[in-house]
Amino acid sequence: MKALTAARWIQWCIIMVVVIVPITATTTEDEAVGKKLSYTTVTFELKYGVEPLKGYSSFLTRLRNAVEAPTRACGLQFTRKVPLTGKQYVLVDLKFSNTQWVTLGIDAKDLYVWAYQDNVKYNGKFRANFLGDAPQSAKNSLFPGSTKRTTRFGGNYNSLEPAAGVTRNNIVLGTQNLDGAIKRVYGKQEGVLNQGKDEAKFFLIAIQMVAEAARFKFMEQGIVKGDKTTAFKAKMVAFQNDWDPISQAIHRAEAAARKCTTISPTLVISNTGYRQEVNRVDAVKNDMGLLKYKSIGSSVVNSILADDGGSSLEFLESAVL
The missing domain is CATH 3.40.420.10 (Ricin (A subunit), domain 1)
Known part of the structure; x- marks a missing residue:
């Protein structure tokens, strides 16, 4: 009986080692990769x-x-x-x-x-x-x-x-x-x-x-020129808040039949003191330096925009930022 109990105890110890060691090893591996x-x-x-x-x-x-x-x-x-x-x-x-x-x-x-x-x-x-x-x-x-x-x-x-x-x-x-x-x-x-x-x-x-x-x-250029105007700052904040929707709109235009021409639905870039309705890529292209990666869910966001005129996305962006 004692031999059986001892055998079971050894078996449980082995199970515990098998379960715990990989978790510890993973953490150590992540840290090692970061250091390398x-x-x-x-x-x-x-x-x-x-x-x-x-x-x-x-x-x-x-x-x-x-x-x-x-x-x-x-x-x-x-x-x-x-x-x-x-x-x-x-x-x-x-x-x-x-x-x-x-x-x-x-x-x-x-x-x-x-x-x-x-x-x-x-x-x-x-x-x-x-x-x-x-x-x-x-x-x-x-x-x-x-x-x-x-x-x-x-x-x-x-x-x-x-x-x-x-x-x-x-x-x-x-x-x-x-x-x-x-x-x-x-x-x-x-x-x-x-x-x-x-x-x-x-x-x-x-x-x-x-x-x-x-x-x-445009922000890079404004900083170089020393632009401190209210108009520049208002546009700056509005574009910062809407970097993702601007990026996704341009990604959709890239994949459209009339490539890189129109933006549909209308993209509204807005904040206190600034509002711009964008229907064409060339209306914002020169303002951009780097887009965000293409989102898989951009088509879902697109349908939401079409349903409510973009208010849901503006709310989400302001909540995140």
């Missing part, structure tokens, strides 16, 4: 002088090229829905000297900025600062070996703008402002970052000048 990957790094060197934004447009071009799919939609670049292995993220170095910079960790498929790391060691280790809503997959993959810290605010604008104490309509964009925002977080202890609005403002400015400007060509 070396993501593409795109660098922007902040410069002053006669041409303070010299190199900015070429930087954004290199960023778009780093995340683009191999094909085009109506001649426009778009992101890969499933990035290649080792290309799931792209790193952006924002350098304000030869030895001082912050690195942004960006999701390659949608250009979401999830974190930054400054080129400073704290207690012997680098520190990566992740937004409050950053997914665990980003935390596992970006900045391996660094101390991981999470901010008290998320990356969506409903959280980020109040934390920064400024809205996209009011924020000033340009090299000097980006430089100042970087220096207010660079080398700062965690206790300092947890107080005040500097870190949220840095994220807001960096997201505008990197991710959003890569998506929208």
Whole structure:
């Protein structure tokens, strides 16, 4: 009887090992893969002088090229829905000297900025600062070996703008402002970052000048020209909120019988102080720098738009952003 009991105990131990070990191994494997990957790094060197934004447009071009799919939609670049292995993220170095910079960790498929790391060691280790809503997959993959810290605010604008104490309509964009925002977080202890609005403002400015400007060509051009008009800001916010529906409308036009000509149903790009009804691809094509990947469910969204004139999609977009 004792021998039988002992045999059953050994059998249960074997079962437990079989069930538990693969889970542990998977976690270890994910972490190991993250440590081995070396993501593409795109660098922007902040410069002053006669041409303070010299190199900015070429930087954004290199960023778009780093995340683009191999094909085009109506001649426009778009992101890969499933990035290649080792290309799931792209790193952006924002350098304000030869030895001082912050690195942004960006999701390659949608250009979401999830974190930054400054080129400073704290207690012997680098520190990566992740937004409050950053997914665990980003935390596992970006900045391996660094101390991981999470901010008290998320990356969506409903959280980020109040934390920064400024809205996209009011924020000033340009090299000097980006430089100042970087220096207010660079080398700062965690206790300092947890107080005040500097870190949220840095994220807001960096997201505008990197991710959003890569998506929208008119925004890149406006920043280079120093456009601070109310009209520019209103259009900027409206297009940012509607990046996905604009992208899907152009993808549908690419697949239409009259390729890249009409947009149907009518696409409404709107926000407080701005409204544009778009029926033709050429009405928005020159405004775009990078489209989002083609969504499988775009035909479903299309039918919803046809039923209610687009109000459901506008609500969903505003809720997400």
